[in-house]
Amino acid sequence: xxxxxxxxxTLAILTHAQFLYPTNNMVLRVGDLVTVRYHTTFExxxxxxxxxxxxxxxxxxxxxxxxxxxGPAANFNWTVQYYDFDLVGSNQFFFWLAxxxxxxxxxxxxxxxTSGYFNITDEPAPVEPSTxxxxxxxxxxxSEQRPSSTQPATTSEEPTTEASTVPTTTESSSAGxxxxxxxxxxxxxxxDLNQEGSGQGSQSSSDGGLPTGALVxxxxxxxxxxxxxxxGVFFWLRYLRKKQxxxxxxxxxxxxxxxxxxxxxxxxxxxxxxxxxxxxxVEMEHSGYVNSRGPVEIS
Numbered sequence: 347x348x349x350x351x352x353x354x355x356t357l358a359i360l361t362h363a364q365f366l367y368p369t370n371n372m373v374l375r376v377g378d379l380v381t382v383r384y385h386t387t388f389e390x391x392x393x394x395x396x397x398x399x400x401x402x403x404x405x406x407x408x409x410x411x412x413x414x415x416x417g418p419a420a421n422f423n424w425t426v427q428y429y430d431f432d433l434v435g436s437n438q439f440f441f442w443l444a445x446x447x448x449x450x451x452x453x454x455x456x457x458x459x460t461s462g463y464f465n466i467t468d469e470p471a472p473v474e475p476s477t478x479x480x481x482x483x484x485x486x487x488x489s490e491q492r493p494s495s496t497q498p499a500t501t502s503e504e505p506t507t508e509a510s511t512v513p514t515t516t517e518s519s520s521a522g523x524x525x526x527x528x529x530x531x532x533x534x535x536x537x538d539l540n541q542e543g544s545g546q547g548s549q550s551s552s553d554g555g556l557p558t559g560a561l562v563x564x565x566x567x568x569x570x571x572x573x574x575x576x577x578g579v580f581f582w583l584r585y586l587r588k589k590q591x592x593x594x595x596x597x598x599x600x601x602x603x604x605x606x607x608x609x610x611x612x613x614x615x616x617x618x619x620x621x622x623x624x625x626x627x628v629e630m631e632h633s634g635y636v637n638s639r640g641p642v643e644i645s
Contacts (some may be wrong), residue, residue: 363459370462
């Protein structure tokens with residue numbers, strides 16, 4: 347019966363107020379601007395930040411982050427900060443929405459709603475590796491600048507003076523000579539020859555490398571692996587910190603128990619029991635009763 351009443355009360359509270367964001371186990375960084383979203387039907391209410399005590403020992407009330415007396419609202423912007431709280435003691439926080447003024451905060455008999463437990467950290471965000479450098483390696487314009495190399499070099503036997511200035515093979519020089527000695531080109535043949543040499547050099551460098559799609563895929567894969575490794579290291583260090591705190595607390599309790607047992611044993615004085623020695627009965631003299639005390643005077 348009591349369990350049913352508790353369920354009914356919980357459902358009644360959720361119909362009046364419920365948090366939507368932040369969700370449980372979220373990590374918020376100091377300085378970030380977040381939008382706190384919730385649903386409520388209260389006209390006058392306050393929202394405060396609370397710090398969760400480790401090992402479920404309770405919570406500590408913090409400052410108000412939102413207050414209104416003019417009807418329900420859906421959200422508000424909040425700059426992530428931990429105010430006067432100490433992150434070393436606990437980095438878990440939650441919001442408490444209470445109906446009425448600020449004096450009703452923390453009153454469990456008052457209609458209320460709490461958000462999920464989220465973490466606040468002052469560590470900088472991990473830097474994501476840049477993938478723009480890998481996309482600049484291939485030169486996509488080399489195919490456009492490449493001159494036609496299928497034309498036969500009909501005048502390859504003619505001597506040219508421009509071939510010595512182009513660091514290409516004999517075949518490319520003869521092809522360049524053909525284009526430079528073509529009628530109607532004049533001095534513009536030098537420009538065509540230089541463009542041919544640069545185009546062939548770019549094409550040879552691009553042919554020897556990886557395709558653009560492969561380079562982009564490698565860059566994205568390296569970025570994803572780096573981010574995953576950083577996130578894994580962060581959660582592993584957090585797990586080790588919590589485990590060390592629990593071990594230190596357990597060691598302290600064991601030490602206090604040992605000190606208590608030592609004080610108890612030291613205060614109790616050990617007294618050995620006196621051993622009983624059996625004594626043989628003394629034979630009565632002349633088989634009669636002998637009173638060693640002598641006569642007793644009766645008054």
